[in-house]
Amino acid sequence: MPPYLKTLCLDCICLSTEHAFLMADLDTWHQQLRHASNQCVLNLATKQLAQGMLINLSQSPPKCDSCIHGKQGCTPVPKTCQGERSHQKLGVVYVDLTGPEATKSASGNSYVMNIVDDYSSHPWTFCLKLKSDVLSTLQVWAH
Numbered sequence: 175m176p177p178y179l180k181t182l183c184l185d186c187i188c189l190s191t192e193h194a195f196l197m198a199d200l201d202t203w204h205q206q207l208r209h210a211s212n213q214c215v216l217n218l219a220t221k222q223l224a225q226g227m228l229i230n231l232s233q234s235p236p237k238c239d240s241c242i243h244g245k246q247g248c249t250p251v252p253k254t255c256q257g258e259r260s261h262q263k264l265g266v267v268y269v270d271l272t273g274p275e276a277t278k279s280a281s282g283n284s285y286v287m288n289i290v291d292d293y294s295s296h297p298w299t300f301c302l303k304l305k306s307d308v309l310s311t312l313q314v315w316a317h
Contacts, residue, residue: 266292
C-alpha cells in the first residue's frame with residue numbers, strides 16, 4: 175500500500191455519478207476537484223462516495239505548485255504606526271483607488287475608492303463607474 179493511502183480524511187463531500195469521470199490518476203482528480211487534498215480524493219474513491227470514480231494509483235502524486243504557493247504565508251504587516259496619528263476626526267484621511275476591475279459590477283461600476291479616517295479608522299467605500307468620478311465623489315463626501 176502506498177504511504178499516501180494510510181491517512182484518509184473523513185470530511186469529504188458525496189458526489190453523484192454524474193460528477194464522476196473515468197479512470198484518472200490522483201493528480202488529475204486533485205485538479206478536477208479544485209485542488210482537494212489527495213486524502214480527500216482517495217476517500218471519495220475508496221469509500222465509494224462518488225460512484226464510478228476510479229483512480230490509477232500506479233504513481234505517487236506530484237507536488238502541486240498552485241497549492242504550495244497558495245498555502246505559503248507572507249510576512250504580516252506590522253501593527254505599529256509610524257509617525258503621529260491625527261488628533262481630530264478627518265484631520266488626515268487616506269484615499270485608495272483600485273481598478274479598473276476585470277468584471278464590472280451589476281450597476282456598471284469598474285472602480286472602488288476607499289477612504290479611511292486616520293483618527294477613528296472609520297472607512298468609507300464608494301463604487302465608481304469611471305476614474306474621472308473620483309474628484310466629484312470626494313467633493314460630495316467632504317461636504
